[in-house]
Amino acid sequence: MTDTQDAIRTFADHVIATQFEAIPAHAIRAAKTFLLDSLGVGVAGTRAGHVDAWIGGYGGAVSGPGGRVWGLGGTLPTPAAAAVNGYLIHNSEYDCVHEGAVLHPMATLLSALMAEMEARAAAGRPTDGKALLRAIVLGVDVSTSIGNAVTTGLKFFRPATAGGFGATAAVGAIAGLDRETMLDAFGLYYAQAGGTMQAHTEGLALLAMQAGFCARDAVVAVHMAEQGIPGTRGTLEGPYGYLRIMEDDYDRAALLDGLGRVWRITEVAHKPFPSGRATHGLLDGLSTLQAEHHVPVDAVERVEAAVPPLTQRLIGRPVKPGMTANYARLSGPYTAARLLLTGKLDLTDFTEAALADPATLDLGARIAVTVDGNPDPNAFSPVAVAVVLKDGRRLERRVEVVYGSPAKPMSREAHLEKFRRNMAHGRGGLPAENADRLIALVDDLESVADTRALIDLIVPA
Structure with missing residues (x-):
């Protein structure tokens, strides 16, 4: 297979060409559901171990303003904010999952996307609600399509590694990358991607931190691509591409099957319990x-x-x-x-x-x-x-069908109860009314001009 046939090109085209108006209402509803769920889970994640050390490590490593730390406040440079918030979303094992892809699609994607959104808004380029929802839907399409195609078990930590492709797609979507720059970004992300299942075997917090590492790498990849640095083109299917090195085997037909017809965000399962x-x-x-x-x-x-x-x-x-x-x-x-x-x-x-x-x-x-x-x-x-x-x-x-999956879903009432519990569990002392304000904001997200308003409600005043 030549680089010009690599499926990464089809994913880039999908992200660039698909407009918000082409995404059906049920996919937008699912994006809102798991956006809200992930924000709440991220706030609850402030109670986990190593949070302060994780923030401190990034604060000492890089300088400059960027994104805010969910649930706690304080600002870190954009890649560092993406890394920290990715850990917050995944550290409680309470974030949503795509069972077929064996992948938590929002942890890496949303942490990268929201950090980049804040930075672009600070520079006078705010992201509106429709653009945010579009980026979520398309990013989930990319990461879970990759995971769905794999026919062998986990070797690397797929929620981080394949999840980073979804994060790159989402950040690239709000950045307005053209086709070649998007391809560069995917290749530059892959050159940085990593995440080992050994952390799972040993029961370490490092497992969730890997989602943060790949969120950081996705942000950096888009920034590098915008500066004109070239990335690989055989990124998924080349002789040393992701699907040949970080996975053991895959079904190419399944890789692209349904793209633009089946909206993978609608296949995502809720987590009713804070466990794997x-x-x-x-x-x-x-x-x-x-x-x-x-x-x-x-x-x-x-x-x-x-x-x-x-x-x-x-x-x-x-x-x-x-x-x-x-x-x-x-x-x-x-x-x-x-x-x-x-x-x-x-x-x-x-x-x-x-x-x-x-x-x-x-x-x-x-x-x-x-x-x-x-x-x-x-x-x-x-x-x-x-x-x-x-x-x-x-x-x-x-x-046969596990509670929380689309075929056996949590009700909206159960979803909102989980969200409110998570908001209350965080250690940042957020006002109780912020939960209801955030629910209303997400429900009407299409009319929001600057999505920094979401972050305003999950950080201390």
Whole structure:
């Protein structure tokens, strides 16, 4: 395949040629939903570990004004603001996900986009609501189309690596790049892209920081391209392109299938629980069994979950003393134990006290997550859950569609309740009325002339 046939050219054309008026109403509604969701999740992320050190590291590394830090205030240079806010969005594992692409499409994209939007507005070039929504929709199209095409399991951290292509597309969209400059930006981003699954294996906050790294790199790539620095052209499919190096195999037909017809933002799933999406099938099944049978937790002997290989790989880790919140959010046994013990799973279930709770550790040790033999290397479902009681009864539930997905969605009321909880959870002391003001602003975003107004409501006055 020659560089002139690389799919990156089709993505560049899609971003440049697609106007706001061509995007259907249901895609715009989905963009508003996950914009609001991501802003709230980012504010809640200020409670996570390492936030101050993360901000401090960037504050000492570069200088100059740019974007504001969500939930806390203070200004960092645009690439640094993108990096910090990307970490805030993803650090609680509460941000939305595209299951087919195995990718959190908003963390890297929105943090880069909003930081760049602030910088351009400060220079007298504000981004209006329609331009912001257009950039979100097109950026999600790019990142999730790349993820959808992959036919092998995760090797690099795809929410960061493929997510950065979506961020580059979104930033390039509000910058008004022409075709060749957009191609340069994609190539310059790819030259910087990185993100290892080793951080997942070790349960480190670094996993979410990688979303920030790639958000930063997307901003830098667009700035470099605007200065005339050339980027690669075989960026996705060349002999050393992303799909040949950072993924192991892909389906080219799926890569471009539906582009301009299927709006990928409408396929994005909500996160009803602040834990890895791979835990949600197990949690959904347990919630349903509890609602149906009202089983006292002290009557439970053990829990068994049979899940696809990717799900077991991501959340099969056992509970253990001294585990970090990052480890626990991606532990099926831990999250299931907390749900059974408390009747819910919320951000407060990842405090030091909760992580060390003896009852949680005891119950979690009796929860097993095993592989079901599903041949799809990127599947999250179906999930089969069984609760075995001490009297010998066995309660079973098979979850084909996981709560929060477009086929089993959260209601608007549940979505807004989650958003308000996240806004209240942040440590910046935001006024309670800001949540309702932000909801109204996003609902009417098409009429907003300067989208800095969104950031005004998620930083302290």
